[in-house]
Amino acid sequence: MLQDILVTxxxxxxxxxxxxxxxxxxxxxxxxxxxxxxxxxxxxxxCFYTLLTRFNVGFALAGVLSVLGVTLLSLVCYRxxxxxxxxxxxxxxxxxxxxxxxxxxxxxxxxxxxxxGVPSTIEGVMxxxxxxxxxxxxxxxxxxxxMLIATWFFLYRTRVxxxxxxxxxxxxxxxxxxxxxxxxxxxxxxxxxxLAAIAGVVATPVTAxxxxxxxDPLVTMLAIVVLGGLGSLKGSxxxxxxxxxxxxxxxxxxxxxxxxxGAVALGIMVAVLLARPEGLFGVAFEEER
Amino acid sequence: xxxxxxxxxxxxxAPFAAAQSIKIAVLGPMNFVQGENxxxxxxxxxDEINKAGGxxxxxxxxxxxxxxxxxxxxxxxxxxxxAVERVITRDKxxxxxxxxxxxxxxxxxxxxxxxxxxFLGAGAADAKLGENVEKNYDRYKYWFRITPTKAPxxxxxxxxxxxxxxxxxxxxxxxxTPKVAIIAEKAAWTEAIVKGLQATLPKMKMDVVxxxxxxxxxxxxxxxxxxxxRANADIVFTLLSGPVGISLGRQMGERNMKAVAFGIxxxxxxxxxxxxxxxxxNYVSTLDTYAExxxxxxTIPFVQAFKKRYGxxxxxxxxxxxxxxxxxxxxxxxxGMDADKLVPAIEKMEHVGTAGTDTxxxxxxxxxxxGKTSGIAVQWQDGKKVPFWxxxxxxxxxYKMPAR
Numbered sequence: 001m002l003q004d005i006l007v008t009x010x011x012x013x014x015x016x017x018x019x020x021x022x023x024x025x026x027x028x029x030x031x032x033x034x035x036x037x038x039x040x041x042x043x044x045x046x047c048f049y050t051l052l053t054r055f056n057v058g059f060a061l062a063g064v065l066s067v068l069g070v071t072l073l074s075l076v077c078y079r080x081x082x083x084x085x086x087x088x089x090x091x092x093x094x095x096x097x098x099x100x101x102x103x104x105x106x107x108x109x110x111x112x113x114x115x116x117g118v119p120s121t122i123e124g125v126m127x128x129x130x131x132x133x134x135x136x137x138x139x140x141x142x143x144x145x146x147m148l149i150a151t152w153f154f155l156y157r158t159r160v161x162x163x164x165x166x167x168x169x170x171x172x173x174x175x176x177x178x179x180x181x182x183x184x185x186x187x188x189x190x191x192x193x194x195l196a197a198i199a200g201v202v203a204t205p206v207t208a209x210x211x212x213x214x215x216d217p218l219v220t221m222l223a224i225v226v227l228g229g230l231g232s233l234k235g236s237x238x239x240x241x242x243x244x245x246x247x248x249x250x251x252x253x254x255x256x257x258x259x260x261x262g263a264v265a266l267g268i269m270v271a272v273l274l275a276r277p278e279g280l281f282g283v284a285f286e287e288e289r
Numbered sequence: 290x291x292x293x294x295x296x297x298x299x300x301x302x303a304p305f306a307a308a309q310s311i312k313i314a315v316l317g318p319m320n321f322v323q324g325e326n327x328x329x330x331x332x333x334x335x336d337e338i339n340k341a342g343g344x345x346x347x348x349x350x351x352x353x354x355x356x357x358x359x360x361x362x363x364x365x366x367x368x369x370x371x372a373v374e375r376v377i378t379r380d381k382x383x384x385x386x387x388x389x390x391x392x393x394x395x396x397x398x399x400x401x402x403x404x405x406x407x408f409l410g411a412g413a414a415d416a417k418l419g420e421n422v423e424k425n426y427d428r429y430k431y432w433f434r435i436t437p438t439k440a441p442x443x444x445x446x447x448x449x450x451x452x453x454x455x456x457x458x459x460x461x462x463x464x465x466t467p468k469v470a471i472i473a474e475k476a477a478w479t480e481a482i483v484k485g486l487q488a489t490l491p492k493m494k495m496d497v498v499x500x501x502x503x504x505x506x507x508x509x510x511x512x513x514x515x516x517x518x519r520a521n522a523d524i525v526f527t528l529l530s531g532p533v534g535i536s537l538g539r540q541m542g543e544r545n546m547k548a549v550a551f552g553i554x555x556x557x558x559x560x561x562x563x564x565x566x567x568x569x570x571n572y573v574s575t576l577d578t579y580a581e582x583x584x585x586x587x588t589i590p591f592v593q594a595f596k597k598r599y600g601x602x603x604x605x606x607x608x609x610x611x612x613x614x615x616x617x618x619x620x621x622x623x624x625g626m627d628a629d630k631l632v633p634a635i636e637k638m639e640h641v642g643t644a645g646t647d648t649x650x651x652x653x654x655x656x657x658x659x660g661k662t663s664g665i666a667v668q669w670q671d672g673k674k675v676p677f678w679x680x681x682x683x684x685x686x687x688y689k690m691p692a693r
Contacts, residue, residue: 113321117565259475
């Protein structure tokens with residue numbers, strides 16, 4: 001059972017991390033709580049599905065077009081919906097909830113409520129310690145790892161990354177130093193949503209595409225980023241693994257309570273917050289700022 | 290001036306024109322496959338009846354007019370009750386048919402009974418709908434359940450099919466006691482069935498290796514399937530109505546699991562299931578209602594006509610066709626549309642429909658009988674949904690086991 005828990009937790013943790021780091025990044029840098037984050041994940045899944053099954057576009061091209069298309073859409077949404085109210089956190093929160101619901105209803109109208117599926121990008125299964133792992137899940141894990149490294153490289157080894165971090169440290173000083181803070185926010189939004197779109201593309205083959213597919217990961221993702229410490233990338237990764245492992249342990253040790261895996265994970269989050277209200281890595285993050 | 294006269298003439302004539310038709314509200318979640326099938330089945334009945342001149346009401350032929358009511362019941366129960374209220378008070382419908390989600394249909398039933406409107410259900414399985422009729426007949430007598438059979442009867446059907454599958458598993462695996470893993474979403478409709486399974490399977494010489502209950506809205510069963518695989522289950526008994534049914538079929542195929550999946554998998558009843566599971570869900574089987582088999586003499590012509598018109602096979606919600614035909618028979622028999630006269634007519638009726646041969650008990654539930662109202666079981670075999678149970682119905686094909 002131990003190897004089952006180890007492998008299942010790691011693979012699911014990869015998917016969660018992909019979603020959580022984008023959300024955490026946009027909050028940490030631009031202080032935007034983007035509830036529509038997983039709705040962009042859902043839109044990317046629909047784009048990928050449409051290009052693959054209705055236009056017979058290849059996997060790679062469909063993936064690239066989906067990520068680009070959704071990222072561009074996020075920029076339009078940022079300019080039209082988020083930027084005008086950006087100074088008011090509660091307004092941003094409500095606007096992005098509305099945005100997510102609008103996307104949901106649009107997909108419902110366009111595709112109906114049916115559950116759709118796409119073929120795996122890579123077929124086959126690997127056996128590790130007696131546990132079956134489909135290659136598609138290993139791909140997700142690999143993409144998550146590459147994206148985490150890319151995010152770190154982008155933030156810490158590029159001039160744009162430096163500017164983003166400077167903006168995050170002190171918006172007014174960055175502005176006075178001649179940095180275009182609005183552009184930095186847009187770049188951050190694009191990068192963050194790009195990560196969600198990549199998650200949507202690689203995770204679509206292991207889930208069902210439907211208009212409500214953004215809600216379940218939204219709750220899990222919020223639990224992860226709050227547990228890890230809002231805005232902390234490291235916290236998001238650790239939080240993703242903790243939540244995934246807690247879920248796996250719940251299912252394996254308490255089969256009839258499998259439906260409680262989300263509740264148990266949220267319970268762990270609450271317990272951690274009682275001990276450390278800023279989350280696991282919140283203090284380090286605040287010190288950084 | 291001419292336009293004014295024409296408008297007045299139309300306004301005066303409208304009520305009389307409306308009086309010529311019988312208004313039936315089709316209630317369902319119209320953005321979902323259940324509502325689509327509710328509507329499609331009703332359309333087929335309407336067109337067939339209207340083409341023949343309509344329903345004879347006291348010697349006069351009256352056509353059917355359908356009113357589409359999107360209940361949005363999968364997302365919101367209040368939306369569903371509002372839809373019923375609207376079609377009764379604003380659209381002035383004569384009858385109600387449809388409904389899917391038990392929680393919503395229970396609420397819709399209350400509104401319909403308040404207005405003494407006949408409501409023929411075509412989707413919800415909760416036994417309480419029929420229990421209401423038995424407990425308070427005067428209030429709830431206007432309710433009848435056309436499909437599916439009530440939850441306890443679904444359990445009887447499941448056990449009957451599982452007995453046959455269990456024998457094939459015994460032969461295939463050369464074991465006397467097949468291991469069964471139960472995977473049932475956590476929902477009201479599965480509770481009694483899960484308890485029944487845990488009590489009954491040992492008596493059927495089957496070993497329950499575990500019961501996994503994911504959330505009804507879960508989309509991933511990776512951890513559950515890993516545990517089931519580890520438990521060496523021969524049969525995966527499913528009670529799933531949500532998207533997880535697709536994930537289960539797909540992931541079992543991807544893992545090359547030798548266990549066979551059987552039970553209720555609502556997604557597995559749809560033609561789109563094979564595509565949605567990326568062609569991986571071979572050998573997945575589920576209870577179902579319609580296939581090109583002679584459940585009744587009307588089944589094959591109906592399924593073929595449905596496929597020709599809509600490009601896919603009907604799901605059980607398309608039994609709205611039977612609901613309208615039952616209403617037609619009762620109206621023509623009583624010579625009017627008085628609900629208090631229609632109720633006893635339907636209670637005494639034996640209706641040969643497209644989904645089965647329907648008779649009703651004191652709860653206005655279908656009287657359960659294998660081959661009559663039990664429905665059928667189907668298995669996905671290389672991209673085709675193959676009917677295999679009950680074996681005595683003409684057109685059934687063999688159930689297949691995966692190679693071991």
